[in-house]
Amino acid sequence: MRTPERTMELFNISAEQSVLGALLIDNDAIDRMGDLQADHFYRGDHRTMFAEIMRQIGAGKACDVISLHEGVGARVDESLAYAHQLASNTPSSANIGRYAGIVRDKALKRGLVAAGRQFVEMAETSIEEGSVLVDRAGSMLEKLAEAKVRQEPVRASDEMSDYVEELERRIDGTGAKPISTGFPDVDKRLSGGVRRGELIVVAARPKMGKTAFAQNVANNVSLDHSSLFLSMEMPKKQLHDRNIASLGRVPLSRLLQPADLENNDWTGITHAIQKLTDMNLYVDDQPALRLLDVRMKAKQVKRRHGLDLLVIDYLQLMEGEGDNRNSQIEGITRGLKSLAKELDIGIVLLSQLNRRLEERPNKRPIPADLRDSGAIEQDADAVLFLYRDEVYHPDSPDKGVCEVNVALCRQGEPGTAGLAYIGEQTRFESLANGWERSQPKKEEPRRRGIAEHL
Structure with a gap:
């Protein structure tokens, strides 16, 4: 049987470059990219550059082409020229959320492939019972599924229209x-x-x-x-x-x-x-x-x-x-x-x-x-x-x-x-008639002297 050809790559270099370029021209775009992490990038130099950008922005510093080059140093070959290319080829940071989603999705699929290969190896070589291997496989998949996208804060006043509608539904008896x-x-x-x-x-x-x-x-x-x-x-x-x-x-x-x-x-x-x-x-x-x-x-x-x-x-x-x-x-x-x-x-x-x-x-x-x-x-x-x-x-x-x-x-x-x-x-x-806790009986004070024996 002929092995089916792979129809989709497990990485998207253009999306990774667009994320890096967007961050270089607009540091505030960090708030619109969700929970993207360095490990989500396929290329090693992209992981290094993204981690450095995040470090500088997290420290309250502005990150641009020059500061990124100084930060990564010799860890990325020709980092100055490449960083300049990334920034120049990114016209806007408006779509960073979509590009970041692509990078995350590709990372998740790579994780599934790696996990699948590990499942096969476990099944073929492990002497443990199948039920134990299934539990272990489930734990691995659960960790993959734990990747979350950050939710952006909203202004409270922007939510009031929806809140009033929900309140009306509660009054009508149709709400949650x-x-x-x-x-x-x-x-x-x-x-x-x-x-x-x-x-x-x-x-x-x-x-x-x-x-x-x-x-x-x-x-x-x-x-x-x-x-x-x-x-x-x-x-x-x-x-x-x-x-x-x-x-x-x-x-x-x-x-x-x-x-x-x-x-x-x-x-x-x-x-x-x-x-x-x-x-x-x-x-x-x-x-x-x-x-x-x-x-x-x-x-x-x-x-x-x-x-x-x-x-x-x-x-x-x-x-x-x-x-x-x-x-x-x-x-x-x-x-x-x-x-x-x-x-x-x-x-x-x-x-x-x-x-x-x-x-x-x-x-x-x-x-x-x-x-x-x-x-x-x-x-x-x-x-x-x-x-x-x-x-x-x-x-x-x-x-x-x-x-x-x-x-x-x-x-x-x-x-x-x-x-x-x-x-x-x-x-x-x-209880048919409701309930109130019974009060403990108060002990009468002990009488002393002749009264104690009466």
Whole structure:
């Protein structure tokens, strides 16, 4: 079979020259070329000259033919004559954005070719399993895809016309709406629910019901939207058990021991299965996910089915890159925030809390209790803490109530909402008459003297 001839070169020398020439005649054109880097240039002398131009402009100096020649010195042959030629052959800097885009595009295609060759070499020579090689290949492609074009700042007044139109759409009910959690009291604290592009952290100590809460939210969202639940803690069968228990209002213990099922339980099971059939809910139980894995799974569901909400259970089980756990967590939360904006989805991220709060008399969580990194509260658009007083005080007057404390919220009103928690069914629901936290009983002062013995 004849090998197909290459129909397109993987470089464009004219585009590279036009970028350099535009920068030499107009240093301010640097603001219109996007995120172009020296490594994007094909020719070595072009890389050297571009890096020097960027260095001089970045230092606040004017860069022209003479200063460029002095800066590159002997690293570029006949640099003075060539720089003069570049500047003379570029009539205007108006099209630098288009030329820079061509240079970036060619660099990306060269990267794909190089990666493809490396994939072939890995497949032919590596003794590692194919799944490991696929993960490595995915990481390489992800790095190629991370090249971004810088967005130019705009004057705020120029955006007001679009803003007013969006405000009118909100009034008419046709604008972008937050994604409801299914719990009105929680939505109120979040100013309507989870907004696209937001990262919402839900944190609690063990046994508080954070996985059940996240599943309930995902189920509620899946009725009218699409949600993906990534569980690194529980296998899919356990997730299904909990969903059937919650949606069918069947005690989880009976599902785990079917011999105890009662006749009316089967009605609930049938109802739950039918409801799940009608829901746009996707689940995955791969353990030890990396940020790359989360991105690939979310993008896959988004592309094939559409995606509105991503739930991750939970942060501390994810693998990250960095010298220590703090830097790893920081990279993960920052990446998830970027992913939410990139895919235009809401992300609910579950997180553990430090054990230190167990040493306090009042064990209700505060932001300082977030485990592993302060980056969690910095990157999150909202932080919700779950607390059930009965876990620590079995005779609590708030037994059966879960406090959802919206402690941090950029777009909402911090405060606490109460939800009913039916533990045997792993189900949350709104309280019929609202909720106010019960006040602890005040101890009567101890009487002394004769009065103490009366």
